[in-house]
Amino acid sequence: MTTEPLLAVSNLRVRFRIGGVISALAGRLTEIEAVAGVGFTLERGQTLALVGESGSGKTTLARAVNGLQPAASGSIRFEGRELGNFSNAGWKSLRRKISMMFQDPVGSLSPRLSVRSLLAEPFAIHGLSGRSLNAEVERLLALVGLPRDFADRYPHQLSGGQARRVGVARAVALDPVLIIADEPTAGLDVSIQGEVLNLLNSLRDRMGLSMLIITHNLHVVRQIADRMAVMYLGRFVEEGETEAIFQAPRHPYTAALLSANPEPDPDKVHNRIALPADVPSLLDRPSGCEFHTRCPFAQDICAGQVPASSALGTSRLTCHFPLDAGTRAVKTIATT
Amino acid sequence: MTILDVKDLSVDFVTETGTLQALRKVNLAVPANRIVGVVGESGCGKSTLINTVLGLLAENGAVTSGEILFEGQSDLVHLDANGMRALRGQKIATVFQDPMGALNPVLSVGRQMRDIQYRSALSRKEKDARSIEMLRKVRIPDPERRLAQFPHEFSGGMKQRIAIAMALLMQPSLLIADEPTTALDATLEVAIIELLKDLQQQIGCSVLFISHHLGVIAELCDDMIVMYAGEVVEHGSTRDIFHNARHPYTKKLLACDPARLSRREPQLPTIPGTLPDLRDRPKGCIFQARCEFTDEACAEMPPDIPVGGAHVTRCWHAGKTTGARA
Numbered sequence: 313m314t315t316e317p318l319l320a321v322s323n324l325r326v327r328f329r330i331g332g333v334i335s336a337l338a339g340r341l342t343e344i345e346a347v348a349g350v351g352f353t354l355e356r357g358q359t360l361a362l363v364g365e366s367g368s369g370k371t372t373l374a375r376a377v378n379g380l381q382p383a384a385s386g387s388i389r390f391e392g393r394e395l396g397n398f399s400n401a402g403w404k405s406l407r408r409k410i411s412m413m414f415q416d417p418v419g420s421l422s423p424r425l426s427v428r429s430l431l432a433e434p435f436a437i438h439g440l441s442g443r444s445l446n447a448e449v450e451r452l453l454a455l456v457g458l459p460r461d462f463a464d465r466y467p468h469q470l471s472g473g474q475a476r477r478v479g480v481a482r483a484v485a486l487d488p489v490l491i492i493a494d495e496p497t498a499g500l501d502v503s504i505q506g507e508v509l510n511l512l513n514s515l516r517d518r519m520g521l522s523m524l525i526i527t528h529n530l531h532v533v534r535q536i537a538d539r540m541a542v543m544y545l546g547r548f549v550e551e552g553e554t555e556a557i558f559q560a561p562r563h564p565y566t567a568a569l570l571s572a573n574p575e576p577d578p579d580k581v582h583n584r585i586a587l588p589a590d591v592p593s594l595l596d597r598p599s600g601c602e603f604h605t606r607c608p609f610a611q612d613i614c615a616g617q618v619p620a621s622s623a624l625g626t627s628r629l630t631c632h633f634p635l636d637a638g639t640r641a642v643k644t645i646a647t648t
Numbered sequence: 649m650t651i652l653d654v655k656d657l658s659v660d661f662v663t664e665t666g667t668l669q670a671l672r673k674v675n676l677a678v679p680a681n682r683i684v685g686v687v688g689e690s691g692c693g694k695s696t697l698i699n700t701v702l703g704l705l706a707e708n709g710a711v712t713s714g715e716i717l718f719e720g721q722s723d724l725v726h727l728d729a730n731g732m733r734a735l736r737g738q739k740i741a742t743v744f745q746d747p748m749g750a751l752n753p754v755l756s757v758g759r760q761m762r763d764i765q766y767r768s769a770l771s772r773k774e775k776d777a778r779s780i781e782m783l784r785k786v787r788i789p790d791p792e793r794r795l796a797q798f799p800h801e802f803s804g805g806m807k808q809r810i811a812i813a814m815a816l817l818m819q820p821s822l823l824i825a826d827e828p829t830t831a832l833d834a835t836l837e838v839a840i841i842e843l844l845k846d847l848q849q850q851i852g853c854s855v856l857f858i859s860h861h862l863g864v865i866a867e868l869c870d871d872m873i874v875m876y877a878g879e880v881v882e883h884g885s886t887r888d889i890f891h892n893a894r895h896p897y898t899k900k901l902l903a904c905d906p907a908r909l910s911r912r913e914p915q916l917p918t919i920p921g922t923l924p925d926l927r928d929r930p931k932g933c934i935f936q937a938r939c940e941f942t943d944e945a946c947a948e949m950p951p952d953i954p955v956g957g958a959h960v961t962r963c964w965h966a967g968k969t970t971g972a973r974a
Binding site: 363364365366367471472498499500501502503504505506507509510513528530531532534535554555568569570572573574575576577578579580582584587590591 | 690691803832833835837838862863886887891915917918919923
């Protein structure tokens with residue numbers, strides 16, 4: 313086909329109105345920019361993970377890509393076509409190709425529908441009821457490793473891991489090309505989490521899916537994502553190949569996140585980069601590099617001048633003073 | 649002294665489809681000044697355990713055997729509602745997973761922190777002064793001014809720190825923390841762990857810390873308890889369990905943690921099989937259907953077998969399970 317990537321996002325901005333008429337009349341700022349100029353591409357068959365703290369804009373970005381949140385400006389191109397130009401009917405057909413898995417595995421299933429109806433629903437919505445729905449339901453259950461008799465169960469009769477499997481089955485029902493998964497393993501135990509990740513990995517390989525995964529579990533990122541993007545206050549501060557970033561994070565925030573990751577060894581000595589816990593408000597963005605208020609390596613220029621996006625190895629990052637490979641420089645300054 | 653001593657505790661729920669045996673002969677002890685972690689899959693009885701300790705079991709739940717000794721004397725199982733109310737908040741405090749749900753969105757933080765001290769005879773001014781001091785301890789900057797603010801004006805990490813401040817305001821002897829860091833990113837999670845450690849030492853309370861994040865348990869807890877399908881299958885010091893787990897379930901659980909993998913694996917480890925149906929509990933060892941050591945002995949429920957010091961495991965084959973990790 314074309315050489316165009318599956319998904320190409322450039323300079324995307326999403327704004328929310330806040331406050332009411334009074335603050336508007338008082339001339340106060342009434343908009344926050346939850347996604348502030350994000351750009352990336354996702355190739356076919358690739359998985360990109362978005363990481364960053366709650367409120368950093370991960371979910372808003374994912375919702376914008378799926379048309380659930382209008383973009384204020386910027387461009388989202390899917391299979392070479394600009395999403396902003398789509399009519400409602402266009403969106404409907406598009407949603408066969410882009411499917412979404414929401415955060416809460418049980419909460420995202422209607423409690424009044426049986427698993428059979430839940431799995432048949434996507435076909436009905438898209439007017440595909442001509443197919444043998446029973447056969448499709450059985451195919452999907454087998455695909456995600458659930459026994460056939462689960463078709464007659466209701467969501468409250470499912471464990472978290474089983475509900476998540478049903479969510480995966482719904483997401484892949486119409487053979488999408490892109491799956492957006494918001495915290496696919498949050499709230500699951502390590503063994504169930506492993507099962508869900510194995511399932512997603514195998515479906516991706518078998519169906520050639522692309523995935524956009526939102527998570528704040530860095531161990532999950534390493535096991536599932538080819539590339540990762542670290543978000544801070546609605547922008548990417550670092551984006552690149554997952555393994556390269558794990559080996560040598562270049563942005564101080566990425567390094568801090570990776571160093572904070574608790575590990576299952578009581579005797580582990582941590583060389584942590586301690587960050588002040590005060591996350592700046594989107595209403596009052598810091599000047600210059602927005603991370604300078606928490607950055608242990610900030611210098612005068614960081615408060616005054618916005619760093620340009622630069623390429624370093626396989627990564628792109630916005631930082632005046634990227635860390636050396638291997639983060640040796642970090643460890644000398646780090647405190648626990 | 650042992651702050652919380654749970655002995656042989658069993659809890660049943662009566663449901664439409666039969667009696668569900670949620671907890672079976674649970675033994676655990678939280679010594680003074682220690683942080684004890686509880687791990688286990690969802691549905692293993694962690695929440696039932698906390699709710700039983702707090703006297704908050706649902707109407708269809710009942711303690712069928714055992715006792716819960718608090719500070720060596722009062723048996724919480726038989727304490728009446730008034731007695732329980734006098735303990736909750738005052739002697740036993742809790743912090744939950746969702747900080748927003750724990751704070752009232754329409755009252756200022758200062759008002760809520762004052763309300764928590766309703767049993768105290770202090771004046772309003774003195775109560776506010778204590779709140780400010782506590783907010784300072786949990787490292788909320790500029791606490792005098794922030795006292796007048798509402799929960800939505802704080803970030804997620806700050807709200808959780810306020811919830812912790814409120815829980816510790818009455819200097820309880822036991823803090824129960826139910827997955828307090830799940831909603832936070834790694835840097836904030838670590839900040840909360842360090843804060844909890846600090847405050848626990850300052851205040852001298854014990855903590856029962858529930859989490860399924862093994863890394864957090866390893867870092868924070870002195871002792872830990874591993875639960876499976878309503879039973880405590882292993883308990884001991886955190887070091888003993890992470891370095892020398894003896895119950896086959898614990899070994900498998902630890903092996904599943906992706907944090908142990910230093911590179912991308914095509915296939916992540918999992919525990920084959922499913923949880924037993926607690927309405928139709930298998931006789932004998934609860935883990936037998938998923939265990940590679942199962943033999944005739946396992947048809948009978950194993951006792952809690954000491955395997956060195958305070959390290960105890962509920963497995964007939966604890967002798968065979970030493971050494972290399974599963």
